[in-house]
Amino acid sequence: MRRALHHADLLARQFLCNILAETGFPAHHETGGKFHIGPAEAVVLQRLRRLGHASDNRLALSVQEGMVELIPRESLNLAAINHIQHLADCPRQINVEAGKSLRLVKEVERRKINRGEETDPDTARNIRRGNTFTRINIIGSILRLYMPNDRIYSGYCKYKTRITHNIAERRKDSVCNFWYHGARNSSPKVLVCTRVMAPSKTVEATETNALPVRRRQLEIVTASPRFAPADPMEAEARFFRSCGIGKPHLARAIEDARRNDTTIEAELIAARHIRPDIYYRWLAECLGLPFLEKINPRSVLTPASVDILLVRDGPLRIHDRRGILTVIVPSARSLSTEQQRLSRRPELRSQLAVAAPASIRAAVWAANETARARFTTSALDERQREMSARTVLTGAQGFALALMLCAIIAAVMIWPKTTLVITHVALSLLFLSVTLLRLVAAALGKRPPPPSLSPQDKLPIYTVLVALKDEEETAQQLVRSLHRLDWPKSRLDIKFICEQDDWKTIHALRAANPGPHCEIVRVPDLGPRTKPKALSYAMAGAKGDYVVLYDAEDIPSPGQLREAYGIFQGSDGRTGCVQSPLVIANYRKNWLTALFAIEYAGLFRSLVPFMGRFDLPVPLGGTSNHFPRKVLEEVGGWDPYNVTEDADLGMRLYRAGYRTVAAYHATIETAPETLSVWIRQRSRWLKGWAQTWLILMRNPRRTLREMGSSGFMLSQALIVGMLLSTLTHPFMYALIGLYLAKSAQGTTSSYGQLHSGLFMLDVASVASCYTAFAIMGLMHMTAREQQRISSRHLAMLPAYWLAMAWAAWIAILELGRKPHHWAKTPHAVHTEKPDGTKAQGSASDR
Incomplete structure (x- = not known):
């Protein structure tokens, strides 16, 4: 046996x-x-x-x-x-x-x-x-x-x-x-x-x-062929053919390399036919050089330009026991040249080593993290101080606000009734201006038609940024969603940006095995712990000509990158951002998610297309924003100290002469399902809007000159109108209730007609606000969505707006106490898709 x-x-x-x-x-x-x-x-x-x-x-x-x-x-x-x-x-x-x-x-x-x-x-x-x-x-x-x-x-x-x-x-x-x-x-x-x-x-x-047969000796590639082909692609193909790569995989890689203007090596690695660590170890053995699986960050020499190695594959210089060692990244195309150089100068073998590009990037990220983080948090404030939210109030702004407050108090003491009536009417008119804007957007704002996504050759590199914090539950879903993007993997550069101590999210991402085109970037704990700081930090390693950012729970449509790229290619150079619509998946959960979905439908399917169509300033959404990288760098990128970085960046793009265009392909998101989480998220948004308005008003003349009269007035109505109408919403109910109580008691005054007029104005303001809110959202929802939104959901609109007022007052208090605090919104894995949305998340019928 x-x-x-x-x-x-x-x-x-x-x-x-x-x-x-x-x-x-x-x-x-x-x-x-x-x-x-x-x-x-x-x-x-x-x-x-x-x-x-x-x-x-x-x-x-x-x-x-x-x-x-x-x-x-x-x-x-x-x-x-x-x-x-x-x-x-x-x-x-x-x-x-x-x-x-x-x-x-x-x-x-x-x-x-x-x-x-x-x-x-x-x-x-x-x-x-x-x-x-x-x-x-x-x-x-x-x-x-x-x-x-x-x-x-x-x-x-x-x-x-x-x-x-x-x-x-x-x-x-x-x-x-x-x-x-x-x-x-x-x-x-x-x-x-x-x-x-x-x-x-x-x-x-x-x-x-x-059947078992006699062993045959495998041909080992240790030197370049005697007569190298003229075409480098053919020489590269011959190398991988000798390495045992199957003919079908090699043929597909050659086809993809010619179409994407890359190399066979890049396509084989992107398709996971070759593991990078095994491949570069193999190249090191072919060259007779040591292979470094990991590089100690403390041994890295960090000149001022070391971050260029985050977007370029070597060479990296490190300290070694023997002195200075140069770490190189050979390739199939350069293998023959390197072998010839080493044969001519054998003394170089003691000065060279080989490492995978990921190992070099990991060492550079860690070696220069402190200097990079300091530069990230201070760059916008040092270059364009008027555009940074690092300082909440300038001295001139504080003096002007104090003077205005004193004038209002003095006017109330001298002419109490007249002052209160004028203030009441002004706030009501501001309330109605926001309502009018919503109704005009509902009538004129239309989602763009579906684009024709024809196959394109030689696509550029597209960088995808995803800022994550405590998102271990959504890691698997996020990796699967980004894997479905219709873009060559060899031309994708995906950065998962995590806080340095967020090990649960980092381990969950590694367990998801995202692929060689993905990288986990760890942000050091220096400066504010905000999403825009993380995005700005990761931009040092962005390789793409175009950049898009997503949130942890996002499921973007596969064709979204191709549509945005087509819009940029067809524009006149003034398109600085493409905003993809956001669709709420869990709107059937409760009244809060249903009203949140109505609000998002009005914003991204009506208001944003309307403002983009008429070349008006657009406060961007916090995700699915596509930018040309050069434009993003020109305007200063994201402000690390602004907790609503999307609205702030939209205004800076408009002031720099760029416009925002709405896209068709959507991104699926989830709404907060509990009131406490919703309050935290909404208070952060309103605090960021207040920061953005203070930045606009630091130099009103310059802002008016850069935005034009129409853009300036619209931004004031949009931001100030939203903030004040939200803050004063409870007082509207208080005034209406006070008038009704006096009327029930039969109490009259000499100002009876005036009070009646103010009462009717308050009722009209509140009723029109709710009506415009519902119309702008429901008009642009699908028929299936409209059927699932019931009257009991709309009946909760007063509670929704009162909750928004509560969040606004929290935002005002936090603006003075902790202006840069980022209230994290927890996310959950999607358990349902919005009605009418395709399985791959395209939301094509919206």
């Missing part, structure tokens, strides 16, 4: 090596969270599970502190190492689901069941019962069987007859891995299929490759 087991083990090794040597390792791919495998990978997986230590002249595996380490021999090519390492990283978490694929759930040995055998739900979940196969024609000479004593034999079989209908129907001549479960020394009873793979070649070719 021992001899048989030893013989089976040797056959399994020989089978693995022959498959690697002859076929270059079967290709795999990921779909919907499942990892599809081929026969050779299954053998590797079982060997990793069985053996704590194994080795031969081609492969060595060892277990240290619970982690499986792969030690490749030089006979294995790059593709084989990359595939096996994926299995070595998580051998105990991969589970073979009966049928077709691997799931990262539990180890496979715990999920075997017999036909008719009862088992617990955890074991039987997602497992099809085994099927008894008849007329099995085994062509391969190796058989893998699961025996009751858990001894594992390796097998490779090819069935010429059709396998059972529910496993491999219409897959004749399929290659199949299987389990056997039966009693010792008995005939086979149950064969459970673990992988059915249609052969990519002809039957004869598959049969030849499947």
Whole structure:
């Protein structure tokens, strides 16, 4: 028995090596969270599970502190190492689901069941019962069987007859891995299929490759070809072909590289056909240079221009025991040149090392974080002090407000009734001006039509910024949402920006495995802990020509980037921002979310398109803003001290001569579901609007000159009207109630007609406010949304506005005590999509 087991083990090794040597390792791919495998990978997986230590002249595996380490021999090519390492990283978490694929759930040995055998739900979940196969024609000479004593034999079989209908129907001549479960020394009873793979070649070719054959020596790429092709793309393709990359993957990478104006190397890494750490280790071995998996940030030399390495791949200079060491990032195209240089000057080998670009960026982020954070928090205040909210009130503004307050008090003391009546009428007219603006926007503001998103070549790099804080619950959803963006992965630059001590969010993002085009940026605790500070800090590493920001709970439409890019390309150069609409997903939760959805529909489907259409200043939303990077840098970026950075940036864009355009493709968001969370969010918004108005009024003449009379007046009506109408809303109810109480008592005065007129003005102001609020939102909702908004939701409008007034007074108090405090809004994972929205979140019918 021992001899048989030893013989089976040797056959399994020989089978693995022959498959690697002859076929270059079967290709795999990921779909919907499942990892599809081929026969050779299954053998590797079982060997990793069985053996704590194994080795031969081609492969060595060892277990240290619970982690499986792969030690490749030089006979294995790059593709084989990359595939096996994926299995070595998580051998105990991969589970073979009966049928077709691997799931990262539990180890496979715990999920075997017999036909008719009862088992617990955890074991039987997602497992099809085994099927008894008849007329099995085994062509391969190796058989893998699961025996009751858990001894594992390796097998490779090819069935010429059709396998059972529910496993491999219409897959004749399929290659199949299987389990056997039966009693010792008995005939086979149950064969459970673990992988059915249609052969990519002809039957004869598959049969030849499947059978054990004599080992062949792999060609090792240690020097450039004698006659290099003129086309660098062809030379690069030849290099990866010699590394064992499969022809289908290589052909697709060449096509994508030509279309996106990138390299084959970038496309293979972006498509996850090559792991960057394994690839650059391989290049280091080809050059005969040491490979640095991690770089100590303390050893990095930090000149003033070191941050350029956040957007460029090396070289980085570090301190080493031997002196100054230069860390380079070779590429497939530069490999031949580097080899020739090292052969001419061998003394350079002691001065050079190789590292992956991610390792260099991580070291630079950490090495220069303090200086970068100080620059981020002070740049706008030092360059354009009038535009920064770091100072809440200037001396001149404080004097003017104090003088105005004293004048009002003196007027009330001298002419009390006249002053109160004039103030009452002025506030009512300001109230009505906001209402009139909403009604005009409802009539003239229209969402743009759906754009035609034709395929485009040579797209630029697009940077996606996502500021996160305590968002471990939404990390998985966020990564999936950004993965669906219709933009080449090799031209995407996604930054997940986290606070330095937010380890839960960082670990959740790493567990989501976002991909090589994504990077986690840790913001040091220096200066205000605000979203705009985090965004400004991450801009140092932004590679893209265009920038968009999203929130943690966002699900953007896949076509949003292409639409924004098309708008920028078709503009006259004055388009500084594209604002995508925001759609509330949980509006059916309660009255608060329903009214929040109405407010957002009016803002992003009516008011923003109206103001963009007539070239008026637009207070941006806090997410789904698209900018050309040069425009964003020209206006100073986000103000780290403004807690409503979106409205402030919209005003600065308008003052600089740029306009904002509304887009069609939407972003799905969630509204706060509790009143306490809603109050915290709304108080921060209103505090930021007050900060923005104070910035506009630091130099009113300059603001009027830059914005023009129409823009200036509209910004005053929009910001001041919103703030004052919200603050004075409870007093409107108090005056109405006071008049009704006196009328009920029959009390009259000499000013009876005046009081009646003011009463009617107050009633008209409040009623028109609610009417305009509802009309602007409901007019631009879909029919399905309108049906789900009931009259009981609209009946809560007075409570909604009184809650807004409460948040406004909190904002005014915080403006004096803690003006830069960021009240964090917790987010939850989406459990529903808004009606009429496509599955991918496009909201195309809105």
